[in-house]
Amino acid sequence: MKTFRVGFGYDVHQLKEGYPFWLGGIQVPHEKGAVGHSDADVLIHVICDALLGAANLRDIGYHFPDQDPQYKGIDSKFLLKNVVGLLKENGFKIGNIDSTVCLQLPKVNPHIPAMQKCLAGVMDIHESLVSIKATxxxxxxxxxxxxxxSAYCVALIYQE
Structure with missing residues (x-):
């Protein structure tokens, strides 16, 4: 019998000129980028928090504290890969990801397929299991x- 669990994630990052804008594991062309200790990829951060929450493994800040210099400027895909590893160590598999990015500009919709492909590859799941919406x-x-x-995410995980 499968045991299903659901987790939720929410994150916000400031936008400033002169920073690269990483979203969903890809660099999106824009004059402003997100500011943070890591690469500030808000979408990956909410996915991490939703997955960790579903497994009752705390949150992204607990595992990768922003006071730790080893995470300064780190590629958030590395964080997500490690979160997926923690899930596997605890016997969990990813059922699906459903996320929403809230952003006035740039328009996210043209970049969603590339983000889905990137994130699915990092999590080692099928692209159809990674839903990304934008508003x-x-x-x-x-x-x-x-x-x-800002971004929101709900993740379904399960144990067999």
Missing amino acids: TTERLGFVGRQEGV
Whole structure:
């Protein structure tokens, strides 16, 4: 009998000029990029938190603290790969990922297939199991003013 578990992730990063914009494991062309201790890939961070939460393994900050210099500027795909390893060590498999990126600009939709392919490869799952949606906030709030990016994720994991 399979045991199913669900986890949720939420993250926010400030946007500033002069930074590269990493989203879903790929670099998206834009004049602003996300600011953070790592490469600030908000989508990967919420996926990590959703997976860790589902497995009751705390959160991304617990495993990869932003006070630790070894994670300064790190590629978030490395963090995700390690989270997937933790899941496997604890007997879990990924059922599916459902995520939403909130961003006024740039438009995310053209980049979704490349993000799905990248993230599926990192997690060693089929692309059809990685849902990425995008929305604006109709110019409201910090996302609407293009001051930041936020993302949400729900992940289903299971044990056989």
